[in-house]
Each structure stands twice: as structure tokens, then as C-alpha cells.
Amino acid sequence: MSSSASGLPGDPPGGRRAAAVWGIGVAVYFVAITYRTSLGVAGLDAVDRFSINASALSTFSILQLLVYAGMQIPVGLLVDRLGTKKVLALGAVLFTAGQLGFALSHSYGAALASRALLGCGDAMTFISVLRLGSRWFPARRGPLIAQVAALFGMAGNLISTIVLARLLHGLGWTPTFAGSAVGGAVVLALVLLFLKDHPEGYEPQPRPSHHRGPSFVRRQIGAAWREPGTRLGMWVHFTTQFPAMVFLLLWGMPFLVEAQGLPRATAGELLTLVVLANMAVGLVYGQVIARHHRARTPLALGTVGATALVWGAALVWPGEHAPMWLLVLLCAVLGACGPASMIGFDFARPANPPERLGTASGIVNMGGFTASMTTLLAVGVLLDATGENYRIAFASVFVLQALGITQILRLKGRAHRRERERVVASRVETVHVPA
Template sequence: MKNNPKYGAYSLLRWSAFALVVLAYMLSFFHRVAPAAIATDLQQAFSASAAALGGLAGIYFYVYTVMQVPTGILVDTLGPRRIVTLGGIVAGIGSVMFGLASSMTDASIGRFLVGLGVSVTFISMLKLNASWFHDRHFGTATGLTVLLGNLGAVMAAAPFAWVLQFTSWRSVFIAIGGLSLVLALLTWFFVRDHPGEAGLPSMRELDGKAAHPPHQGHWFDGLTMVLGNRLTWPNFWLNLGLEGSFLAFAGLWAVPFLQEVYAMSRTTATIHTSLLLAGFAFGAMTIGMISDRLGRRRPVLVAAILLHLVCWLPLVFSLPMPRWLSFLLFLLMGLGAAGFTLSWSCVKEVNRHALSGIATSVANTGVFLGTGILQPLVGWTIDRAGSGQGAAMQYRLGILIFFAFVVFGFLATLRVRETYCRYLSE
């Protein structure tokens, strides 16, 4: 295919779209986990309890959850270019409002707008990947997306804590808001929804194959088809249990847990979350690539999530660990959690290509529903643990809740259908 004269234009447009939307996706990850690094600052700035802080952080996930299926419908009908542009504008305004907030109400409105704006980015990215990459490379392309996107999460951990030594968290969020607006403008001018929009054949047509057929009928019919497919739902439940607990832990409660239970400084605790997120980012790319090369989804998925589950056991029992071992544990925990990224490939491949946006959005809803439940639930548990118990015991109760969700997610993983890296409808 590289000998095809149209390949140069194809490659340029593909990677331009990929780069711009991935940058927006990195910002969404930053917003997702940044409250963990400034949890104490937020409590002091707004005189917030642990439950209130969990609710503030959870607003992002509530709106993200609600917007997943609508986003899938929008990208399947209007295209990702328009949706990402609008989302970047809304997120930019929200980030600036959050940085300027003088009350919990103002901060909540800003957090809501951030969640609303960035909620469209990832499903749009998956739709672009499905349009601009080979079907057999979808796992690798998505893994690369998550790898790069997670750099935003890594930046929101230890590097963010370092930056806070020189400036305020408010200034950082205002600057991030400005960057979101710039990316929205660039997306409008340089991103194309699919090759046909630029007058180019699809990837399958370049290989001499028939293009995937478009969806015939109303978007509601497509949504009904995806929701009515029983093979869709194991991917939803594994995301709710596994990735919901992972994001709630990494995004808010990991740092205070390590400080209270293992007496770590904030800097040391954020190094652990950085390793957790770095392991996840590296694992997403590696696991997607392994799956594509093996031509299998389910064995790789189950093995990775089993590793993640086992890594929770030392935390559940509050086992003492030397620092090198706790660093390694968090790195492996993140590596195993990355197995869930194959759920997007699996749910896409058990549905029709034309409905890939809706299918991946349904599965992705589980991620943010689980996180939105767990962040305030764990905060509520910490606030209301028995009065005779210390802070360390309160956090241990929260860890038990996380672990229960992880076990639930692992059981759902066992129900995922093997697709052999191709659409079952073919």
C-alpha cells in the first residue's frame, strides 16, 4: 500500500488528526487525576470534608458517564471533528473557571464544564482510529492513544506536585484552559473525520477490499442494536469494576491512603501514583500490540487483569513493604490495569463497524460510572468510620471497597467473547 501515490496524503492527514486529538486527550487525563495531587489544597481552599472533596472530583466522572452514549451517537452521525472542537472550547472555559473559583459552588461549575468538554475526546479518538487505521491494528493504535494520553495523568502526579512548589494550582488550571482553546481551534482546521472527507479511499479500499458498509437507518436503531447485543455488556461491567476502581484510586485516594497508612510524604506518595499511571500507559501500548500480533483478545485480557487483582492484596492486608517493593507493586498494578483497554477492541468487534462509536461509548460508560460511584463512596466511608478508629483504619475500609469492585470486574472479564481481532459480523 505504501507504493500507492495517495499514501503520503493519507499518512499526513491520519497523523495530524491523531496528534491533535491525542493532545486533547492528554489534557482530559490531567483533569481526571489532578485532584489527587492537590486534595489537601482543595480542602483548605474550600473548607471541604472528605466526602465533599470526593463529590467535587466525582462531578467530572458523573458528566463524563452521562455523555458517553450521546458522544458515541454524535461521532457516528456528526463526526469527531465537530465534537472535539466544541468539547475543547467547553473544557477550556471550565478549566479557567475552576482556577478562578472562590467557592465550592464555583469550583463545581468549572469541574462540570471540564467534564462535559473532555467527555467527548476519547470516543472521538476511537472513531478516528477505526476510520484511519487497519482493523487489525486497532488494538495497537488504541494502545498508543492511551499511552500518550496517560502522559497527561503522569504529569498530574509527581510533576504537578513539583510545579506547585513554584506556582499555585489555580495558575496551572488557567493555563491548561488556554491550551484547550488553542487545540480546539487547530482541530477544526486540521482534523478530518475519515479518508473519504478528504477525497481519499478507506484503508480497506487501499488494500483492495470492500469498505465497511455504513449504518442504514436512524441513530436510535443503531443504539438499540448495540444495547440489545448481549456480547456488549461484559465489556461494560469489567470497565465499571476494574477501571472504575483504578481511576478512583489513582485519581483521588491513592495519595492520602499512602500518607495515612504507610506514613509517606506527599512527594513520595505521588511518585507511587506516577509509577501506577506510567505502568498503565506502558501496559496499554504493550498489551494492545501483543493482542494484535497474537490475533487474540481474551487470553491477554484475562492475564493482565488477574495480575492487577493480585497486586491489590498487599494493600488490602496493609502489609509492610520496603520502598523498592511498593514502587514495583504500583508499577505492576498499573501494568495489569491496562488490560481493560482491550475491552474497546472487543466491544467494537462484536458490533458492526458503522456503530463503533456507539459500541465503544457504551463500554466506556462503565469506566466513569464506576469511578463516579467510588470516589464519593470511599470518601463517605472515611468520614463515617467508627469514631474509635484511626485514619489508617478508615482508609483500609476504603481499600476493601476498591478490591470488591476489582473482583467484580475480573469476573466480568471471564464473560468477554474472543473476537480473534476481527469483526464477528464478517
């Protein structure tokens, strides 16, 4: 009887120890998200502190995401090569230093450098957490584990929108950001003391000597990119994630306060609604995909369609301000963007072997952050060019959505066929494994 009779060959068992170790990785991701999104509630304060305009403000997030997106493939390769513990520890050091530097910055240049450092450390977290989950839990639980990891990450966003926003108002810039850097030191200690790359008895096979050097890196990236599932996953991530990311990371608060005339407290509550909706929808999407794998593409495209519909309605609503019920609906729908982006990883996961999963995940994760970076820049430039006309600036979202939908429709048939071929081949190999 082969081990495949009860699960995939080499499938880890999961259990309480797996949850505890994986939870440490998720805690690192939680802190990274708190730092990443902290500027979203401090955008107006940053304008005053550094005496900058909308384009310069957007540069903070653009640079941070540029570093993040550019690091995804190198980080994927590092995770495949060095393992999760070393990469997560390095990430915690970098994003903590970036947050502390941002707290102490008084010049625009120093603040930019700090956000770049933060983005570099942040880039090392999520791919590492995905890899940690695949090493400690059975493959069939992959979709749910990924959604739960994202859920805890969004809880970090909740800390930004509720706790940091209030501390910033009460304590000021430096005490708030410097105090938050303590969280990074705590999770770094947890990683160094308790995190393990894999359970005992499930060590990965030693890498052959030729699995090194630039030629291997090129082959690894090329092999992952040639898989239609990897490319489809990247475009799903690209198309679904960025509207909510742009809203939460920077432009949601100014839009709600300056364009919609809401008090900052009310705008903060609406940003909190995005986060809460994300957490609730993430659990639903994870369960649905785990039970009905064919639901992946309809869920992704449905989320894009709903986002475009409500986003457009808020922009074209007659009169100066959209009604509160529509803004609430917009924020609730934006909450589905994050869970929908996680579907991209579920296309890449079965398309690539475990030793290439970090690289493939890096390619997928680069999609949404590239779209977010592009839109952040477009909104900032258009706001300055149009005298802060949010209707025109926010309409740039539709251009990237159209591009992404085109690519998803082009690749989905090819990726699904390839995935079915792999499933059939795996079943044939299982049948022929000797007892």
C-alpha cells in the same frame, strides 16, 4: 480481484497523513487527561481552599465522572451522527472553560460546577479519538492504535503528577490551573484548522432519512447492547480500569501521605510510577493483542487478579505502614489497569459495524467510569464513617472486582462464539465478491 484481497473492504491506508491528523485528536485527549487528573495532585490543597471533608472532596471527582459516564452514549451517538471534528471541538471548548472556572473558583459550589463542565468536555474526547483512528488506519492496527492513544493520554497524567504538582506548590492554585487552560485553547485551534474526519475517498455512506429521531437512537443503542461483545467489553472496562483511576484521580495521594506516612514528594513519585508503568504495559498489551487475539481475556483477568492480590497485600500488611517495596509493586501493577481496560474496546470493535462503533464504544467506556465513580464515593463515605481507616475504605475495591469478574465469565463464551460467526461470514462474503 476484490479489495478484500489485501485488506478489509474500504480499509483506509494509514500512513503519515493519517498519523498527523490522528495526532491532533490525541493531543486533545492528552490535554483532557491533564485536566481530568489535575485534582489528583491538588486534593489536599482543595481541602484547605474550600474547607471540606473527605466526602465533599470525593464529590468533585464523583460529579466529574458522573457527567463523564452519563455522556458516553450520547457522545457515541453524536460522533456517529456529526463526525469527529465537531465533537472534539465542542469538547475542547467545554473542558477548557471548566479548567479555567476551577482556577477562579473560591466557593465549593462554583468549583463543583466547573468540574462538571470539565467532565462534560472530557467525555467527548476518547470516543472521538477511537473513531478517528478507525477512519484513518486499517482495522488490523486497531488494538495497537487504541493502546497508543491511551499511552499519550497517560502522558497527560504524567504532566499532572510532575509538572502541575510542582507549579501548584510554587505558584499556588489560581496561576497553576489558569495557566494550564492555555493548552485547551491551543488544541482547539489545531482541531478547527487541520483535523479531518476521514481521508479523501473514504467518506462514509450517506445516512438514510430514517436514521434520525428518537426511534433511530433507541434502535442504535439497542443493537449495540444486544451484541455480547459490547457487553463483554463494558464489563472488562468496568473491572480493570477503576482501581488505578481511583488511585490517580483522587485517593492515591492522601493514602500514601496520610495512611502510609510518606512525604508528598515521594507520594508524587509513586503516582508517576503508575503512569510510567501504564505507558510501558500499554505498548506490550497492544502488540500482544494485535498478534494473538485470544490473549484478550487472559490478559484482562490476569490484570484483575494481580491488582487484587497486591492491593490486598498492601492493606493487610502487619504494622502501621506497608514496606516501600510493596508500595512500589502496587503502583507498578496499577499501571497495567489502563491498558487492560482498552481490551474492552477490542471486544466491541469487531462486534459492531462502523456506523455503530461510536455508540458501542460509548457503552464500553461507561463501564470503567461507573465503577470509578462508585468506588470514589464508597471510599469517601467509609473514610468519614471509620475515622479515616484506609484499610476498610480501600477494601470496597474488591466488591466491584468480584461483580465484574462474574459478568466477564458469564459473557465471554457467548461473545467469542459470536465473533467467530462474524469472521466466518465475512470470509464467505469475500469469497463470493465478483472479480
